[in-house]
Amino acid sequence: MATRSSRSQGLIGAGLYAYLALTLFVPLVVIALWAFYDPKVGWFPPDIIPRAFSVSAWREVLADRNVWPSAMLSLFVSVVVTALTGALAFPTAWALAQFPFRLKRAVEVFILAPIIVPGIVVAVSLGEIFFRFGLAGTVLGVILVQLIGTLPFMIRILTATLEGIPNELIYAARTLGASPRVAVMRIALPLAWPGFAAGGLLTFIASFEEFEKSFMVGAPKVQTLAVRLWSYLGGDVLVLPTAAVVTFILLTPMLVIFILAERLSKDDVMAAGLGKL
Numbered sequence: 001m002a003t004r005s006s007r008s009q010g011l012i013g014a015g016l017y018a019y020l021a022l023t024l025f026v027p028l029v030v031i032a033l034w035a036f037y038d039p040k041v042g043w044f045p046p047d048i049i050p051r052a053f054s055v056s057a058w059r060e061v062l063a064d065r066n067v068w069p070s071a072m073l074s075l076f077v078s079v080v081v082t083a084l085t086g087a088l089a090f091p092t093a094w095a096l097a098q099f100p101f102r103l104k105r106a107v108e109v110f111i112l113a114p115i116i117v118p119g120i121v122v123a124v125s126l127g128e129i130f131f132r133f134g135l136a137g138t139v140l141g142v143i144l145v146q147l148i149g150t151l152p153f154m155i156r157i158l159t160a161t162l163e164g165i166p167n168e169l170i171y172a173a174r175t176l177g178a179s180p181r182v183a184v185m186r187i188a189l190p191l192a193w194p195g196f197a198a199g200g201l202l203t204f205i206a207s208f209e210e211f212e213k214s215f216m217v218g219a220p221k222v223q224t225l226a227v228r229l230w231s232y233l234g235g236d237v238l239v240l241p242t243a244a245v246v247t248f249i250l251l252t253p254m255l256v257i258f259i260l261a262e263r264l265s266k267d268d269v270m271a272a273g274l275g276k277l
Helices: 002-036 056-062 067-098 104-116 119-132 139-163 167-175 180-191 193-209 212-218 225-233 240-264 267-274
Strands: none
Touching: 002 056, 002 240, 056 240, 067 104, 067 139, 067 180, 067 193, 067 225, 104 139, 119 139, 119 212, 139 193, 139 212, 167 180, 193 225, 193 240, 212 225, 225 240
16 A cells, blocks of 8 residues: 555656656756857757857847846836835735625635736736826836736735734734734734745746736836847747847746745745745
């Protein structure tokens, strides 16, 4: 019986590793080959690996003087969006986790609506609204429009985290004379930091790589890194080397953040933060 169970676990593990290789490592290898192959020599079948390599595609993208200002702008916007998302999401998450009410399910669906509806639909409708309020083409407008997409994730993650905090701790603080606000700030808020860590990680990545809403509201005056880099992919023909470079540049911050998070946080902490998502 134990042997059969071990064999099943081994097959499941092998299947998961195979799935990870097919969906992550193989595409990354293909992107790397396209990003560094030499266009003067070419890459044609039946060659599996290019005959020559070059950094000409990287020179073309990085030679644009607007890339680095766009990168700095994206970092600034992502940091601000992450901080505002955490501050705005906590009260709603606390209410959903602690207070039962009739329309709770409807409120949860309403909160998740921005990520249920296709992104381009949300971007087009919000672009019109932001234009009427004079927020189109401004950094503030880009920050606000990104909040609409990041708040649902943070609220859901914090709600799951706060549901796991024992109510007895809050009751004990109230018994000892703490007001409701002090009990929440001194007890619930520190215990919810795994949720803030997990939600902040996803929020930062989502903000840094967000394109549709940032393009509809910010372009052409405000160009984040995603908007700037995707401009290289316009036209009737897709230039694969340039597309590969764009993919690498957008993927690098995500990989760095996940590596740092893995080193700074334990697996159980991240799992607690993700909760029931």
